[in-house]
Amino acid sequence: MTDPKNLQENPQNLQGEPSPEELEAAQAANEADALAAAQGEIAALQAKNAEMADQILRAQADVQNARRRADEEVSKGRKFAIEGFAESLLPVLDSLEAGLAIQDATSEHLREGTEATLRQLKSALERNKVIEIAPPAGSKFDPHLHQAISVVPVPGQEPNTIASVLQKGYTIADRILRPALVTVSSPS
Structure with missing residues (x-):
């Protein structure tokens, strides 16, 4: 309303x-x-x-x-990172110390012990992917793997091939640790 x-x-x-x-x-x-x-x-x-x-x-x-x-x-x-590598070298160290502890070792015993220790060392290096570079004579020179120290005439061998290895080289996991020191054949 x-x-x-x-x-x-x-x-x-x-x-x-x-x-x-x-x-x-x-x-x-x-x-x-x-x-x-x-x-x-x-x-x-x-x-x-x-x-x-x-x-x-x-x-x-x-x-x-x-x-x-x-x-x-x-x-x-x-x-x-180096722990595994160091661990694999300990047996080599033990072998060297054991060899030195023998007082009346003959030269034959020393040679056997040294060879066994060398095998242990090579095995330890291979387990840790350290591979040696030791090219045979006559193989092709590779500047990525080898370092030429000198060039020498080698009758009957192709030029730029390895004449001899002065020092082995090593790679670690496909990377050059040290190149092999080699002599290379010269062109005739």
């Missing part, structure tokens, strides 16, 4: 149109609803932002931990 006093002041209410007060109240209600929705959205975004910031911090911590663990592994690898 409409108030008769209101009708006198506001004749528009007869036609069903809202009064300016009603429009203002409705606009205020809409603005309040929009403000509440915006505040709710802000709160949700702030919560999402805090969650993302926490995820970033955790990811950064994970990366730092992984980096630290990798650095520790590299450090341990460097520190103990």
Whole structure:
């Protein structure tokens, strides 16, 4: 029901149109609803932002931990890389000490002991991927594996082939540790 006093002041209410007060109240209600929705959205975004910031911090911590663990592994690898090699040389050391401990050894015993120790040493080197380079005479000279000390004339042998090996070379895991020192045949 409409108030008769209101009708006198506001004749528009007869036609069903809202009064300016009603429009203002409705606009205020809409603005309040929009403000509440915006505040709710802000709160949700702030919560999402805090969650993302926490995820970033955790990811950064994970990366730092992984980096630290990798650095520790590299450090341990460097520190103990030679451990296996040293362990394989210990029997050679034991054999040498045992040979020197014999007071009345004959030259034959010393030779046998030295040969056995040499076999142990070669075996230890091979187990650790240290392979000797000892090219046979007449094989092709390879500057990646051999170092030519001199060039000598060798009748009946092709030029740039190995005449003799002065010192064996060695590789370690397919990498040159020391090239073989060789003499190379000269062109005729």
